[in-house]
Amino acid sequence: DTEVTQTPKHLVMGMTNKKSLKCEQHMGHRAMYWYKQKAKKPPELMFVYSYEKLSINESVPSRFSPECPNSSLLNLHLHALQPEDSALYLCASSQGGRIGGVEQYFGPGTRLTVT
Amino acid sequence: AQKITQTQPGMFVQEKEAVTLDCTYDTSDPSYGLFWYKQPSSGEMIFLIYQGSYDQQNATEGRYSLNFQKARKSANLVISASQLGDSAMYFCAMREGNTNAGKSTFGDGTTLTVKP
Secondary structure: OOEEEEEOOOOEOOOOEEEEEEEEEEOOOOOEEEEEEEOOOOOEEEEEEOOOOOEEEOOOOOOEEEEEEEEOOOEEEOOOHHHHEEEEEEEEOOOOOOOOOOOEEEEEEEEEEEE | OOEEOOOOOEEEEEOOOOOEOOEEEOOOOOOEEEEEEEEEEOOOOEEEEEEOOOOOOOOEEEOOOEEOOOOEEEEEEEEEOOHHHHHHHEEEEEEEOOOOOOOOOOOOOEEEEEEE
C-alpha cells in the first residue's frame, strides 16, 4: 500500500476561521512533509517531521501550525489565514533515516481557498 | 542561483514517440539524489524515478529512464512510447545530503502534451 490520504479534498475558510488539514499514511514511513503549491508552480516545502519530531521549518508564518500526533498522522492547523494562502496543500511521506527508500509519496492534496 | 533548472516550460510529443525532458542541477554536496515526479491536472504528485549521485548506472523504470550525466550535472528524463495519459506537468527535484528526510528542491516544471 503506497497510499497517502488527505482530508478534506477542498476547504473554503474565512480569514477569522480555524481549521485543520489531516494527512495519514500506513506505510511505516518515519518522515512526513507539508508542501504548499500555487497553480503552475513547483511545490514549496513548509515543514518536515522526522521520527515525529519537527526537523525542518522553512520560516513558515505562525498562522500555520504543524502537528505530528503519531508516526502515521500529520496535521496542519490553520488560523487567521490570508487570501494569498489559497493554494494546494500537499502532504508527503518517505521512509526516513539514512537507509531505505528516498522517494516521497504524495497525497492528493487539499485545495484551500481563503475568502 | 537556481539549484534545479528545467528550461522547457512546455513540450509536445506525438503519441508512441519518445520524448526527453531536460533537467540540470547545481550542488557542491557529493551526496545527493535526483527525482522526477509527474503531476496530472488532478493535482497528485506521482513519483517516477530516482538516481543517486553514487549510482553507476542510469535508472530505469518501465517506460521511464533517467539520462544521468554527472560531469554535466544533468538528469534528463526520457519517456519512451508516449501515451495520451502521459500528458501532465513533470518536475525534476534534488535532495542534498545523505539523509532521507531532508529538503528536496523542485524545478519549475515542464508541461508535456501528448498529441494523438
